[in-house]
Amino acid sequence: MTRIFSGVKPTGHLTLGNYLGAVRGWAEVDQHRADALFCVVDLHALTVEHDPARVRRLSRQAATLLLASGLDPERCTVFVQSHVDEHARLSYLLECVATDGEMRRMIQYKEKSALERARGGSVRLSLLTYPVLMAADILAYGADEVPVGEDQTQHVELTRDLAVRFNQRYGHTFTVPRATRPEVAARVMDLQDPTSKMGKSHESGAGIVYLLDEPDAVRKKVMRAVTDSGGEVVYDRGARPGVANLLEILAACEGGDPEELSGAYDSYGTLKKDTAEAVVEVLRPVRERHKELAADPAYVEEVLRAGAERARGMARPTVDAAYRAIGLLPPAAEGPAGGARG
Numbered sequence: 001m002t003r004i005f006s007g008v009k010p011t012g013h014l015t016l017g018n019y020l021g022a023v024r025g026w027a028e029v030d031q032h033r034a035d036a037l038f039c040v041v042d043l044h045a046l047t048v049e050h051d052p053a054r055v056r057r058l059s060r061q062a063a064t065l066l067l068a069s070g071l072d073p074e075r076c077t078v079f080v081q082s083h084v085d086e087h088a089r090l091s092y093l094l095e096c097v098a099t100d101g102e103m104r105r106m107i108q109y110k111e112k113s114a115l116e117r118a119r120g121g122s123v124r125l126s127l128l129t130y131p132v133l134m135a136a137d138i139l140a141y142g143a144d145e146v147p148v149g150e151d152q153t154q155h156v157e158l159t160r161d162l163a164v165r166f167n168q169r170y171g172h173t174f175t176v177p178r179a180t181r182p183e184v185a186a187r188v189m190d191l192q193d194p195t196s197k198m199g200k201s202h203e204s205g206a207g208i209v210y211l212l213d214e215p216d217a218v219r220k221k222v223m224r225a226v227t228d229s230g231g232e233v234v235y236d237r238g239a240r241p242g243v244a245n246l247l248e249i250l251a252a253c254e255g256g257d258p259e260e261l262s263g264a265y266d267s268y269g270t271l272k273k274d275t276a277e278a279v280v281e282v283l284r285p286v287r288e289r290h291k292e293l294a295a296d297p298a299y300v301e302e303v304l305r306a307g308a309e310r311a312r313g314m315a316r317p318t319v320d321a322a323y324r325a326i327g328l329l330p331p332a333a334e335g336p337a338g339g340a341r342g
């Protein structure tokens with residue numbers, strides 16, 4: 001059976017981009033067709049300046065939102081990355097296979113390190129190495145597929161390279177995974193700056209729809225979306241990024257093709273109004289279910305405990321095999337009490 005792994009990092013409140021680009025597909029399609037694991041990748045949230053209490057809060061909220069979005073713990077494994085030691089164990093081995101040059105070529109590293117420096121901060125070493133941890137997240141489970149938004153494609157490519165390199169050097173150990181992404185809305189753009197990705201860690205929230213936004217806040221953000229000069233509703237990501245973004249969001253929410261949908265509109269105003277209502281309707285059940293689940297934290301905790309236990313059992317044999325393959329001496333098996341020396 002196909003094995004799937006993917007995750008979200010608790011660096012901010014989950015956005016419409018996370019939902020349309022990844023989470024909705026996990027819930028509606030992936031968990032039904034494969035042996036799937038979905039993870040709150042909290043270790044990744046420590047790669048930039050962070051507030052410990054906030055990371056804890058956001059981790060719980062992200063897990064609750066994954067369940068509210070329809071992930072069913074009877075069908076898939078939902079857990080928190082730091083609850084399973086195998087991720088960090090494997091990450092170090094993969095650091096011994098990756099090169100610093102390849103890490104420095106990662107677009108997210110270039111962008112986020114430049115941002116940190118511009119803010120006058122220092123760049124954590126983990127920001128450079130986190131794609132290796134992400135590779136470990138995926139390879140530990142022998143995942144065949146990694147459903148992600150477009151921004152993560154480069155990291156999955158790196159994962160493939162590391163798997164192939166490790167297998168060639170030390171013998172076949174890892175499945176080589178591939179990225180999959182949704183046909184529309186694989187890269188939802190910021191409503192105020194449609195040339196940059198809608199990102200949960202961006203400072204201004206005006207262009208970002210959060211999953212837990214009230215309907216009126218959603219309407220306000222979509223109605224104020226930056227559009228392009230011209231006034232004609234055409235689907236052209238290069239020349240008309242603002243309108244193209246709205247058409248993609250509408251198409252993702254209602255089904256359909258952004259280009260075909262453009263023919264149905266002759267003004268930005270009606271396009272915005274319909275997009276706002278479509279988003280409100282898509283998010284309504286998620287908000288409602290989140291409210292119920294947030295009132296029952298013990299249930300969420302139990303899901304995460306059981307998920308981590310199952311995940312540990314899946315990852316351990318692969319990670320142990322990697323330790324042996326790379327040349328590390330296995331610990332001696334524990335003898336009976338009293339030992340052989342008697």
Ligand code: AQP
Pocket residue numbers: 007008009010011012017018019020021022023147148149150151152185186187188189197198199200201202
């Ligand atoms: N805007 C987006 N459009 C489509 N898919 C997206 N994803 C993220 N943003 C969009 C996909 O959601 C999954 C989880 O994302 P993540 O938690 O790994 O990263 P992030 O939301 O991009 O959060 P960051 O990195 O903390 O902040 P920003 O956004 O500032 O870079 C992934 O599959 C991702 O592709």
